[in-house]
Amino acid sequence: MSNQEILDKLRDTIVTQNINGCAEAAKEALAAGLSAVESIENGLSVGMKIVGDKFEAAEIYLPQIMMSAKAMNAAMEVLTPELEKEQTGEGVGTAITYVQEGDIHDIGHRLVSTMLGANGFKIIDLGVDVANDKLMEEVAKNKGHKTILVGSALMTTSMLSQKDTIEMLKEEGLRDSVKVMFGGAPVSQSWIDEIGADATAENAADAARVALNLMK
Structure with a gap:
């Protein structure tokens, strides 16, 4: 699976509220050598933007939003330790x-x-x-x-x-x-x-x- 396909999978698991699938996709992203920042920016964040747009257009409602949030949290549990390692310098x-x-x-x-x-x-x-x-x-x-x-x-x-x-x-x-x-x-x-x-x-x-x- 290419890096883009993994990022697309991250995006789609957010959109479809697939909690377990999102955590697994995050693990796949790290295993493939993608950084935690890239996984968030080009995967999770893209999915959340789609979810936000759908909510704004009344295509989905609060229960779906909450499930997408849970999917994101599941992925973040995987990615957060790597994020901390990736941080460099004294901070901005x-x-x-x-x-x-x-x-x-x-x-x-x-x-x-x-x-x-x-x-x-x-x-x-x-x-x-x-x-x-x-x-x-x-x-x-x-x-x-x-x-x-x-x-x-x-x-x-x-x-x-x-x-x-x-x-x-x-x-x-x-x-x-x-x-x-x-x-x-x-x-x-x-x-x-x-x-x-x-x-x-x-x-x-x-x-x-x-x-x-x-x-x-």
Whole structure:
């Protein structure tokens, strides 16, 4: 089986919610010499993008999303030890990752956190439904260090809270000490420009590239 076929298999096991098959495909990828980062970026991440698009188009629903997440987690149990070995250098900065208050959709958030970690970021994962007060505390703790705030929102209502996050950072005198990247289905570049954040990304792999550029 070629490397591309293995990556396609990883993708398809995510789309079809094949939990055991996804873990096995991850093992096959490593056995074939594919890196954990490549397996995530060109296999799992592609599958999650398809799942996200299908969910947005109402072609699948929350139960299928949750099963795809379980498939991804099964693969990540295989890939995470290799990810840690692949990380080199002293790191490029700290990424505070979270899902916006009022939102508990964490599949994309977890994938982004994984990809950022694979690219050398120290990850502080605050989880889901995170209030802005908690964000301010964490940013303040890391003031003086290279830090990026990476927030996710899948719903328009929770997306609106991102504007409050930016305003609170300014009020607390923290805005200049942190880069801010927001993502999620409703988030667009025009929204990022409107609220004064630094960037958005289309998917987990893109998020890693964007975050690395922001840290330069």
